[in-house]
Amino acid sequence: MTLLSVSGLTIQRRKRTILRDVSFSVGPGELVGLIGANGAGKTTLMRAVLGLLPAEGDSSLAALPQKARAQQAAWMPQAREVAWPVSVERLISLGRLPHLAAGQAIGAADRAAIDGAIADMGLEPFRHRTATNLSGGELARVLIARTLAQDTPLVLADEPIAGLDPAHQIQTMRLFAGLAQAGRSAIVSIHDLGLAARHCTRLILLGEGRLVADGAPGDVLTPDNLTDHFNITAHFARSEAGLIFQPLDVVGMD
Numbered sequence: 001m002t003l004l005s006v007s008g009l010t011i012q013r014r015k016r017t018i019l020r021d022v023s024f025s026v027g028p029g030e031l032v033g034l035i036g037a038n039g040a041g042k043t044t045l046m047r048a049v050l051g052l053l054p055a056e057g058d059s060s061l062a063a064l065p066q067k068a069r070a071q072q073a074a075w076m077p078q079a080r081e082v083a084w085p086v087s088v089e090r091l092i093s094l095g096r097l098p099h100l101a102a103g104q105a106i107g108a109a110d111r112a113a114i115d116g117a118i119a120d121m122g123l124e125p126f127r128h129r130t131a132t133n134l135s136g137g138e139l140a141r142v143l144i145a146r147t148l149a150q151d152t153p154l155v156l157a158d159e160p161i162a163g164l165d166p167a168h169q170i171q172t173m174r175l176f177a178g179l180a181q182a183g184r185s186a187i188v189s190i191h192d193l194g195l196a197a198r199h200c201t202r203l204i205l206l207g208e209g210r211l212v213a214d215g216a217p218g219d220v221l222t223p224d225n226l227t228d229h230f231n232i233t234a235h236f237a238r239s240e241a242g243l244i245f246q247p248l249d250v251v252g253m254d
């Protein structure tokens with residue numbers, strides 16, 4: 001079974017080719033870390049895969065009608081802005097919209113999904129707070145909860161752990177890994193290669209306008225890829241606790 005199939009995706013912005021001929025598919029049970037240096041095209045790829053940007057080639061998600069797409073994939077964009085001073089609970093409940101007919105009130109299943117997402121992200125004490133008054137990290141957790149409440153087979157999240165404290169970063173990566181273990185899948189763009197190595201089942205590396213590598217973290221975070229596409233060297237070890245990855249030095253940026 002395939003949750004997402006992307007084939008020959010080429011994306012241009014203002015006549016500049018950002019990514020060329022990207023192909024991959026995602027099945028159930030995968031936590032895919034989308035990695036690459038600043039400007040490598042991670043956000044661009046996710047938005048094109050979702051059909052939010054025009055692209056040549058095929059994405060099974062982009063091909064779906066809007067409502068079916070929102071039932072198949074939840075999207076957490078990088079921008080963390082909430083326009084209206086709504087409560088945390090109300091904001092999270094918006095994740096249920098793709099499951100409701102026009103004007104339909106939320107029911108027991110919707111309520112359970114909302115309460116589950118609030119519990120998963122440890123947001124019970126924030127339930128009745130006004131979303132626009134939260135700290136950046138608190139708001140990020142609320143937006144992740146909204147994505148979880150959508151209860152889709154696939155989640156795409158653009159730097160979901162940026163701005164979270166270390167405990168919440170680990171907790172959130174574990175939560176995404178838990179979704180994968182339960183047969184759903186997530187694609188998360190991520191700059192923390194240590195957490196990516198530890199929690200993702202698979203990494204997709206973007207660089208030089210293309211998909212450079214796609215595979216198990218240990219096969220993608222090679223010394224050559226780290227030097228060529230991140231300008232770093234790193235310490236990489238396998239321990240009982242899993243993969244340990246620590247960037248060490250900058251190379252080739254003079």
Ligand SMILES: Nc1ncnc2c1ncn2[C@@H]1O[C@H](COP(=O)(O)OP(=O)(O)OP(=O)(O)O)[C@@H](O)[C@H]1O
Binds near residue numbers: 037041043044045
């Ligand atoms: N609207 C636009 N018009 C022209 N170029 C754009 C536009 N949006 C993005 N780009 C360019 O596309 C490239 C990829 O940007 P993108 O935001 O996808 O990178 P990223 O890998 O998500 O980066 P980061 O890690 O910094 O968030 C960048 O060079 C960026 O300047």
